[in-house]
Amino acid sequence: MNQEMSTMKSLVFAISILFLIPDYSHACSMYKITKDGKTIVGNNEDWFSPNSQFWFEKGKKGTYNVMYMGLLNNFAQGAINSQGLVFDGFANDYLEVKNTEGKISVPIGEAVRNIMQTKSNVAKVKAYLETIDLSSLSEGQLVFVDKSGEYLIVEGDELIIGSAPEQCFSNFYYSQIESTDEVDLSTFKGGMKFLEESSSESTLDFTGEVMQSMSSPEGLTQYSTIYDLKKLTVRIYLYSDYSRYVEFSLLEKFKEDNHSVMIVDLFPKETEGYQNYLAYNDAEKPTRFLEEMMGDEIVTEEEMEQMGFDNIINTVGYEWLMDKENPEGAIEIFAYGTTLLPHNANLFDSLGEAYFKNEEYGKSEKAYKQSLALNPENEGALKMLEEMAREKKK
Secondary structure (H helix, E strand, O other), rough: OHHHHHHHHHHHHHHHHHOOOOOOOOOOEEEEEEOOEEEEEEEEEOOOOOOOOEEEEEEOOOOOOEEEEEEOOOOOEEEEOOOOOOEEEEOOOOOOOOOOOOOOOOOOOHHHHHHHHHOOOOOHHHHOOOOOOOOOHHHHEEEEEOOOOOEEEEOOOOOEOOOOOEEEEEEOOOOHHHOOOHOHHHHHHHHHHHHHOOOOOOOOOHHHHHHHOOOOOOEEEEEEEEEEEOEEEEEEEEEEEEEEEEEHHHHOOOOOOOEEEEEHHHHHOOOOHHHHHHHHOOOOOOOHHHHHOOOOOOOHHHHHHOHHHHHHHHHHHHHHHHHOHHHHHHHHHHHHHHHHOOOHHHHHHHHHHHHHHOOOHHHHHHHHHHHHHHHOOOHHHHHHHHHHHHHHOO
C-alpha cells in the first residue's frame, strides 16, 4: 500500500471514530494554564468539515456578550462570554446517567446558551447545572473554565470543580480513571509529553505550542483557538498551520452588531486550510472531497461500512441538503454513495429525501422503493411512498 492510500485509510478510520459524537460536540482537545495572574485556554476542534464559523451576539437586558463557535447549523460547539467564561464539549464512550429524578428537562444546547448569557464563573454554572437533567450527556461531557482559573467538568452524573494550575481535557471521563496514564488517545498523549518536556508559560504563544502538540495527525484539526480570559484576546490557527494566526480583541468585536464570520475567511486564500475548504465545498463537483478521500484503491462495501464511510457520506450530504440548502449537491453526494455501497438502505433513503426536496418525485419514489427493498422495516421510506401515492391520486 502506498503512502497516500495509507494516509487515506487512517483518515477514514479516524473519521469513523468521530461518529460516536453526539450532536452537541465534536472531538477536540483542551488545555488551560493559570500562572502569573493570567488564565489562558486553548482548544482544538477536530472534524472533517471545514465549514466552521464564529458568531457574535450582544447581550441585552442584563445578559452577557457571547462569541459562539460551531458549524453551519448554528449549534454551538464552544463559546466565550464577556466575563471570561469559556466552554467546550467532548464526545466520550457511553456512560449511564442515573441522577435525573426531580431535575429540570432542558435541551443541552438551550442550557449552554443560558449559561453563556448569564453566568460569570464555574461556581454559578455548577449551581445551575445541579438543577438540570443531564441525561443527554450519556456520551459526552462539557468543560467550563473561568478567568480565575477554576474549571468545571460536567459529566452526566458528576460535576467536578478543579483549580489545578495546568489541566488538559479530551474525549474521556476523569471520573472513570485514576491516572491520565490510562488515557489511550494519541492527541492527548502528545500534549502530555510536550508539557512534561517544557517549561510552561501563561502566554498565547506557549498555549499555541501545546495545541500544536495535541493536533490530529490525520489532518482533522480544522482550527485551534486560544483565549486570554482576562484580556479577552482570541487567537486562531487554521487547519494545523501554527506558523500563522489571526488575533483580535473580543471587546472590540462586541462593539459591533450581531454578526457571523466563516473562520477560513479570516485567512489568506492561498493557505492550505482555505484550499481544503474550497475542495470540500466544490459546487461543480460536490463529491470531490469524498472521491479524494477514497483514492484509487479498491475497498469493499463491507470494509467501507466498518470504517463508517456510509456515515461520512450521509453527514456530508445532509450538510449540503439542510445547512447549505443545495439539494442538487446533496443528490450528487448520496448518488455517489449508493454506487459505492449499493446495499446500504440508509443512503438510498437519503437520496430519496434529496430528490423529494428538489421536487424530482419520480426519482425520489424510485430511491425510496430501493431503500425499502433493502430494508423492509424502513418505516420512514414507507411513509414517504404512501404520501407520494396520495399526492398522485389528487
